[in-house]
Amino acid sequence: MPPDEQSGSAAQVLELVANGTAASRADLVRESGLAASTVSARVQELVDAGLLTESGEGVSRGGRRPRLLRVADHGAVALAADLGSRHIRTGAVGLTGTARDVEECAFDLTAGPGPALDVLAERLTALADRQRAAGRTVRGVGIGFPGPVDTADGRIIAPSRMPGWHLFALRDRLADRLGLPVLLDNDANVLALGEHRAAHPALRHLVVVKAGRGIGAGIISDGRLYRGARGSAGDISHVRVDEAARLPCSCGNIGCLETVASSAAIAAALRAQGFRADSTTDVLRLVGNGEPHATTLVRQAGRDIGAVLAVVVNFFNPEAVILGGALSGAEPLVAAVRGMLYERCLPMATGELVIRAAVRGPDAGLLGAGHAALRELPTAHGK
Amino acid sequence: MPPDEQSGSAAQVLELVANGTAASRADLVRESGLAASTVSARVQELVDAGLLTESGEGVSRGGRRPRLLRVADHGAVALAADLGSRHIRTGAVGLTGTARDVEECAFDLTAGPGPALDVLAERLTALADRQRAAGRTVRGVGIGFPGPVDTADGRIIAPSRMPGWHLFALRDRLADRLGLPVLLDNDANVLALGEHRAAHPALRHLVVVKAGRGIGAGIISDGRLYRGARGSAGDISHVRVDEAARLPCSCGNIGCLETVASSAAIAAALRAQGFRADSTTDVLRLVGNGEPHATTLVRQAGRDIGAVLAVVVNFFNPEAVILGGALSGAEPLVAAVRGMLYERCLPMATGELVIRAAVRGPDAGLLGAGHAALRELPTAHGK
DNA sequence: GAACTTTTTTCGGTGACCGAAGGAAGTCGG
DNA sequence: CCGACTTCCTTCGGTCACCGAAAAAAGTTC
Known part of the structure; x- marks a missing residue:
């Protein structure tokens, strides 16, 4: 289902490092259940791909010092937007799992998809510009929408309290406007993804x-x-x-x-x-x-x-x-x-x-949307 | 989790043939999504293991006639018991997914585990004898119990309306009495397994x-x-x-x-x-x-x-x-x-x-219990 | 400084699957 | 009845993800 997705265990390795469960290859071996050789190979791949970096050495536990691993946060971010019926919250989410440049503005989604698309495109474009100016690469956009979503088509489905949105192709319309791949999902779903990955992996x-x-x-x-x-x-x-x-x-x-x-x-x-x-x-x-x-x-x-x-x-x-x-x-x-x-x-x-x-409070949905976008959106050089 | 479980796709192949979805290798290729070569290999394994048989040829669809496959029903069965709070239903379930020699007797489970174990052991022993006399091999026993079950330990957990059963090790006690491996699960769970596999695969x-x-x-x-x-x-x-x-x-x-x-x-x-x-x-x-x-x-x-x-x-x-x-x-x-x-x-x-x-009516639970037992219990010669 | 520990890599598997090619057994249209 | 096309099935040489044993690398402890 995810268009991209690396070899399975590589994603797992990245996840364990990203959420702090593991900080070295040895940790990864213990936590993931994979063989040491496999872990080594996957880590090498991820380092080569620029997703992980080695950052010095840790303290010895009576033997060789572990070589610490960190998620490489230098480069890529996903833009994230958490839509509420009365507000739009935006931010940039990096692989390290933090939200930067978070803003919230009042907006009435019941006004219909047209105005919402305008506001979203405008704010996300500005956000993308600021991120790029800060030297970061914007890889995609993750959106959480407060209503039923057809994730395959990227459309809104019959949301209650929001006439005019039915079958609106928010994903593709926004992707056209921004020139970036967009992931669209229900707000509770992205919240769940965020809380799970960041707080309860x-x-x-x-x-x-x-x-x-x-x-x-x-x-x-x-x-x-x-x-x-x-x-x-x-x-x-x-x-x-x-x-x-x-x-x-x-x-x-x-x-x-x-x-x-x-x-x-x-x-x-x-x-x-x-x-x-x-x-x-x-x-x-x-x-x-x-x-x-x-x-x-x-x-x-x-x-x-x-x-x-x-x-x-x-x-x-x-x-x-x-x-x-x-x-x-x-x-x-x-x-x-x-x-x-x-x-x-x-x-x-x-x-x-x-x-x-x-635990992530008001940013939880944002983090989930960004996380999902970073994980599941296709990218040029194999993520 | 299942102790035995063949190579994954082999189980899938067997399942597709057993529930009538596929009748030839070509069907299996279409239904399973596996490569033709893989299907061929898995079918060969299953035929060698005595689980599938080739049974003549089907009608051509404009090319070579398919070689029909059937589940081999000659040999193995699992005994199954569906326990209700007022009855015990027993039967023998073969790989073809039919229940034979079904009997039901009145029994009050609230009388406690001792008498229930006696009655179960007695009826299942008789059933096993009859099945063996008919030339079939009894591979194991599947039990559906009307209350919470710890499937890892094979114990009953705090069932309401049934004092005396808490932590009773029904699985192991019964296995000792019968000399057969026993699978124990909740009655609704085995019912779900049975309906899913037999009616809605x-x-x-x-x-x-x-x-x-x-x-x-x-x-x-x-x-x-x-x-x-x-x-x-x-x-x-x-x-x-x-x-x-x-x-x-x-x-x-x-x-x-x-x-x-x-x-x-x-x-x-x-x-x-x-x-x-x-x-x-x-x-x-x-x-x-x-x-x-x-x-x-x-x-x-x-x-x-x-x-x-x-x-x-x-x-x-x-x-x-x-x-x-x-x-x-x-x-x-x-x-x-x-x-x-x-x-x-x-x-x-x-x-x-x-x-x-x-759709399977009163035998649905029995079929599920038998099915689960056939699938998940360990056997001598790799199933 | 010898004897452990812990961490990480190297190297040679193994198992499950795939895809291309082709053989086997049909049908169909002239 | 013969070639052209279909359908079914197998053979053979891969690839991919992973594993395990061994050993190298780097430290600690007494």
Whole structure:
């Protein structure tokens, strides 16, 4: 599926060095399970390809000193964009796994694909120019989109709350404008990739929730992103959680998780109570200020999300549930999800389950998008 | 993970012939994606090993006639046992994928592991003797158990409703008694293996529900059985579906799927209404007779199961949901699940979703257990 | 400074697969 | 009935990814 992908174990070697699991060939032998000769050969390839560099020697452990390896960060970066329904966040991601030159601007995606394409192209062009001016090579672009994506075609599919986007060929349109290869995926998927690679590389089964104005999930199964039969796996935003609710959802049903537990829903409820609350930021501010109504609403949202995740945890039995997206910045939400999972799941499923907020915070999605782009986009000289 | 497993593509070749997808080497080339030379080599191996036989020639399609291949059914079988909380079903499964000498007897698993081991050993010994008398070689035993199983250790783990079984080493105890290698897995898992291999080999992502006195699910992800982090994936029996329920469940919670939608729950409700209903068979009989109360209860159970599966379908996005277990014999249940899924899931998830009852009926679990045993158990002469 | 350790490379496999070429056995159209 | 085309299958010489044994390289310890 990935157009490029080096010999398999080479990617693994690079990954282990990139996320800090291994710093020398000997480490790689221990961590990867490969034969020493294989590791040596792969490292040599990667050094020759300019992806790894040797950087001095480490401390001896009673024998020869290890020759330390580092990911070569001099050269290539991928541009990354994390699209939200109300904002666009951009940055440059290098092989070392850090985001540089991060910017966020307000933008309403519901305005339709035309304006969005303009803004994206403009900001990414500027970003590319700055990166090139700094001497870095821009290898491609990774985009996380807050709605269903056909990753094969690079098109948006029937996103709720965003009329006009259906079947928009964002990937190719953007690639034309930028003259760069573009990778397009769902925002929760790139978030999951980012969290997995940067924070939990050792875990094999992982559910990463993105809770913001919408609610989605990315699934890592057996160490790889799981997309499902039609690519819509992880779409929990329209699971019914409130039988009594009368609020209609954009999907045509009622009581969807998204209409009761997203930050859009919380903000609306707060406005109905007389608060000034438009954005997720406003909600977080009110919670941070200790506003009881806001805290109650966020906690209830956490319980609703937790109720859905309880089914998911029993069914999928992951090693970790990671909460990302802007709402995960609210402690009460994380606490409520935890409580719900421990209450409702089988002890066998929660026994060693890790439940925590995304460690990379607001950049996690960006890192995932950049990472994916660096890994999967074709390049001229075999990466 | 499987102790034996032939060269990978050999297993694939055998599988394609066994399930009827391919009948000649040329078919195998088309279906498997392997090179013709590779197919030829693997077929030769399998013929030499006595697993495949050539059986005459097929009809020409304008060129040389294909040399037809068949799975050699002369020799080896695995014994299989499908344990229910109230019955034990046994049979012999050959490489051709048919169950022979199937028997079912009533037995109460809650009586504890001792008596169960005796009955199992006795019936399987008799079955083995009959198979050997018929000139077949018994290669091993596959067991499906209606509760959580540690497949690495071959032990039962904390099954609800079955005190005394916790940590019982069923696999090794049975292997000692029979003098045969034993494979032990959860009943829903072996059901999923059986349905996938026998009925839907082309599908890659599959959820197979076993609805009987308990409710479990087996997951096929990427063509392979998915067990999750701790091996408890698919355990949806204790998902809360009825907030208002006061019925306590063996797990300590209330409103679990199992306490409201299992045949045990339906039978109890029918008894409360004055009907004679002890077993799943009684429930099916009443539904078959058109008894309105029974049909209503079964339909409601289907809706409850459907509500849980709706979350699962949105999250996992499978190609098919297969309903197995005794309750799947009730048409209203299948209809109710269908209705619930189409109502509650996103169109993208249900667009091409197959929802149907297990085609192998009551033998599906048996076939899966036998199949798994034949595939994964070690044998003397390299299978 | 001899005897271990640890790290890394060299070298000769091995196993699974592929692709080109060609043989074997057909059909079909004149 | 004979050549031209198809389809099926095998033979043969690769390639690729990896492994394992051995040894070289570089250190530590007593």
